[in-house]
Amino acid sequence: MLDIGLNEAGMLAAKQYEGGQTQADGGTVEVVRPAHAPAIAVILPCFNEEAAIGDVVRAFRTVLPTARVYVFDNRSTDDTRAVAAAAGAIVRSEMRQGKGNVVRRMFADVEADVYVLADGDGTYDARMAPRMIEHLTAENLDMIVGTRVAPPGRAFPPGHRFGNHMFNTLVAHVFGREFRDIFSGYRVFSRRFVKSFPAVTNGFDIETEMTVHALELRLPVAEMDTHYAERPAGSTSKLRTFRDGFSILWAMLLLFKQVRPFLLFGAAAAILSLTSIGLAWPILIEFLQTGLVPRIPTAMLSTGMMIVAFLSLACGLILHSVSRSHLEVKRLQYLTLAAPRPR
Structure with missing residues (x-):
């Protein structure tokens, strides 16, 4: 297995092109890109997403043909791993339950210059990824948040909208900058963000920790609107509104204690x-x-x-x-x- 990164100055500068092969549960993914281009990794945390993950992997491979697409399975009981591998993803596992645990493992194990983080449920628009990456690299940003835009309905229920607005306002008052969607799971990061991010939370409060990390270090960040769709048939949300809401509130209080x-x-x-x-x-x-x-x-x-x-x-x-x-x-x-x- 060969992971190629361009974080060291002058590395492979004399080569016009570089390539690599990565084994993905029996399949081989060929990646060839110009030597001057940044290495891009698409990282997808998954738990029981066999209904959507195949289309998500294929969509990102289409719009980012030189990127490596990683699926980190979080103890799925369905065929998520097999479907992802068949679609051309590099499949790995994280046995500790919780999105925060998966993100910590992904950030530690995957080497790249630019990271695209999305969910494996098919709700995020993969076509926005090239524009987000272009904006990140052109402006030397460290994080771009894909702000979810969706008509009222099942994709973004009223209760979730209210909670999102409430926590956005709370973060603005406590940490000093307003984000329109701190819970978005669609983000693009620089390598220096990923490799300096401690990732201490375990669950859905990981997005809050990412936001606070950026605000605490006063990193250059931006937001871009992106379409947010309903889950496909057979895919169910893992978010428990009240339980996870209180967990996020508690995590925010702990971060407030740590930062302020x-x-x-x-x-x-x-x-x-x-x-x-x-x-x-x-x-x-x-x-x-x-x-x-x-x-x-x-x-x-x-x-x-x-x-x-x-x-x-x-x-x-x-x-x-x-x-x-x-x-x-x-x-x-x-x-x-x-x-x-x-x-």
Whole structure:
């Protein structure tokens, strides 16, 4: 198996063309591309998508003939692997259940200069991929998000639209930049984004982590509208609206704690201190008037809350310094990788 990447300066500069053969469950995929062009990998996480994955693989192979198409199967119980291999994909497996686990494995194992991430359910338009790649390389961007555009209906139910808008607004207020569709699974990445992305989440909250990673490092990103279609017959959604919604909200809170710890713990300290002052004020007034402290439990509660407030503030300051150090390390790792080359 030969994976070819152009991330090292001057690599294969003297060759006009380069090629490789990759074994995909019994089939051979031939890739030939000009030596100056970036290596492109299409990566598709899948779980029980036999009804759609064949058409998805063929669509991406048609619009990106020089790209390698990878299907990472996530313990499917149907014929997803066989259908993907028959369509010409390079099929691999990830046994840990969850989209985040699959994306972590894909980003670690696949070598390329440009990565196209999409779902294997046939809802994303493969014809947009060349335009997204062209925009990424021409503008030296690190991520392009394919913003889903679909008429109201089963493709994008009202509940999902509302939740998407709510989380988009929350991300804009917390992390400082508005995305129109932070949950889109159709994205194009540079190599330096992929290889500097920690991927610590396990499930459908992986898109939120990608978005926060880009915002935290202040990476150049863009959005492009793309058609979003209904799933084909026989394909069912793996998203559980309420359970996964709460999971995403929890993941966002953890990311907020990691990225903006002083704001989080500072807000807690402010609430605790104001509550403490509110409880203590009547006691203080009565003490100044009579010299007595009649409500000892309330006074003790007020004192304890003020102590906790100062501890929360101290934790925020310490974690802010730690977060700053982590940010510097991630930024330096990001800068060690080359920017995308124009096609």
